[in-house]
Amino acid sequence: MNEGSQKDFTAYCGLCCQDCIPSKKRLFELIRELSFLASELHLDSYAELKTPNNPIFANYAIFESMLSELAWLECAAPCRLGGGKTECGIRDCAIARGYEGCWECAEMKECKRLMPLRAFHGRTIDENLDAIKECGIDDWSPKKGNHYPWS
Ligand code: SF4
Ligand code: SF4
Incomplete structure (x- = not known):
């Protein structure tokens, strides 16, 4: 924008x-790119494997939810347009x-x-x-x- x-x-x-953060085109391009790559690489399964040694990976689903919530914030046009x-x-x-x-x-x-x-x-x-x-x-x-x- x-x-x-x-x-x-x-x-x-x-x-x-x-x-406005929702107008930051590059942010939303990166979010889409990261979501796509994470899915392609099966990062959720990788996080599951990592969890026994590092419990922070148990939060992977929260990370995915956050990416998805952030993606919804995108505003492609100014309010007036x-x-x-x-x-x-x-x-x-x-x-x-x-x-x-x-x-x-x-x-x-x-x-x-x-x-x-x-x-x-x-x-x-x-x-x-x-x-x-x-x-x-x-x-x-x-x-x-x-x-x-x-x-
Ligand atoms: S007028 Fe309403 S929709 Fe437009 S920027 Fe202000 S609060 Fe948001
Ligand atoms: S036009 Fe006047 S009454 Fe309506 S939202 Fe704006 S300041 Fe409030």
């Missing part, structure tokens, strides 16, 4: 789709009100729909929305906040 305008990557909630969550109350609400995003909404600061995102992304949600409101959807990127607490 690398080509497109700043607007294309600006989600209704004020997040930048390019910064048909990607994002299948159902999103924020996106539906903004579109229903005829907004390009929540930054156009007078209820933005008190909006309960944005609360789960604030819990996950912290102040970035409000700071991004303020930045888009101030600079416009095409030019807000230099003021973008950290997408995740660790980034």
Whole structure:
């Protein structure tokens, strides 16, 4: 998910789709490649053989489940171009009100729909929305906040 305008990557909630882990194409290519190779090599059977000498291999099924769960996270397109969550109350609400995003909404600061995102992304949600409101959807990127607490 690398080509497109700043607007294309600006989600209704004020997040930048390019910064989202589910948008990292290379990550999902590697997950698919690893899953394929693990199956081809019968790594599950190999882990079973290894388990008596190293109990960590007994967790192989958890590793497989984790790969499969991670694979489901992939988001092939930005939220604005048909990607994002299948159902999103924020996106539906903004579109229903005829907004390009929540930054156009007078209820933005008190909006309960944005609360789960604030819990996950912290102040970035409000700071991004303020930045888009101030600079416009095409030019807000230099003021973008950290997408995740660790980034
Ligand atoms: S699906 Fe909803 S929460 Fe996710 S990026 Fe789009 S507007 Fe934001
Ligand atoms: S009420 Fe306003 S801020 Fe809340 S989701 Fe709808 S458009 Fe966004």
